[in-house]
Amino acid sequence: MAYRPFAIGPNAFVDKTWYDAHATFYGDMTGQETMQGACGYGNLFDQGYGLETAALSTALFNEGLACGACFELMCVNDPEWCIPNAGVIRITATNFCPPNYTKTTDIWCNPPQKHFDLSMPMFVKLANYKAGIIPVKYRRILCHKNGGVHFQLNGNPYWLLVLLYNVGGAGDIIDVKVKGSQTGWLQMNHNWGVNWLVSTVLTGQSLSFQVTTSDHVTLLFNNVVPTNWQFGQTYDGKLNF
Known part of the structure; x- marks a missing residue:
């Protein structure tokens, strides 16, 4: 039993429109800090996700129902930090970037911001790590996985x-x-x-x-x-x- 209807909108994977967001990174190049997390995944290497992952802000996380969704991201409108011709990265949502209502700065994961907190290896594919935060465009894509669910x-x-x-x-x-x-x-x-x-x-x-x-x-x-x-x-x- 399977059917695949057409869908539109910023959360529909068939929508080819690029949407505005920002991206940061957490952890170091080993990606150990990205293991576990609010989606319930364990060792992301063993489970097939590796470091091609991101924690989503409240506006994207959908109370955990967005876990497992796949996205393309590209760095835009920041010639100082975007790597020229870097193209896109593809990531799976595996964690939650929690809001912080006690601060007036560094509030990128607060509603209604659309934000991706990437593993460091994925962030540096788009920009120099010293940038800290970059503007990005994103869109939903199909997830391609090996083997069964x-x-x-x-x-x-x-x-x-x-x-x-x-x-x-x-x-x-x-x-x-x-x-x-x-x-x-x-x-x-x-x-x-x-x-x-x-x-x-x-x-x-x-x-x-x-x-x-x-x-x-x-x-x-x-x-x-x-x-x-x-x-x-x-x-x-x-x-x-």
């Missing part, structure tokens, strides 16, 4: 928390359902970042998932988790958007 199972016998990563297509998820081998389809609730929760005992059952991305494409991952699964394990759904 991954499902990491967490929680306890009374509730299941599933972290979804390596999601292609639109990248960001708006709906997840789970079905045990002894249940019908159960609606999962968005908990935080890319974590989805259901308060049902599902231990000892094989699991299937129905995942919908923000462009309303839905994929069925049938029996991707065997009956002997354990909390903390990750399963490859074999399919992707």
Whole structure:
């Protein structure tokens, strides 16, 4: 089951319009500071995202529902700091850049600012690191991932928390359902970042998932988790958007 309707607007990946924003960076060239974060991802190298990532400001983060979305960015209108002919970088949203209402300067992540806090290796592809902050243009793009969507199972016998990563297509998820081998389809609730929760005992059952991305494409991952699964394990759904 899958369909891909046409969509428009600054948050729709098929919109080819470039929008204004700013970008900074956090951490150093190793990118260790970009691991973990508000989307719930763990080791971004192991999960396939590497350093091609960004933390989004409140105006873009959408309370975590934007996690996994992919963007193109280019440095513009700053001949002092933009690297000539640098072209574009492509990043995945993996973290949140929190607002700071106690300051009157350096408030780039405060609403309604659209802002990308990049890993340092990505920032220096566009500008000299001494710039600190640069004006950029951005647009949504399709995410291209290798392999299937991954499902990491967490929680306890009374509730299941599933972290979804390596999601292609639109990248960001708006709906997840789970079905045990002894249940019908159960609606999962968005908990935080890319974590989805259901308060049902599902231990000892094989699991299937129905995942919908923000462009309303839905994929069925049938029996991707065997009956002997354990909390903390990750399963490859074999399919992707």
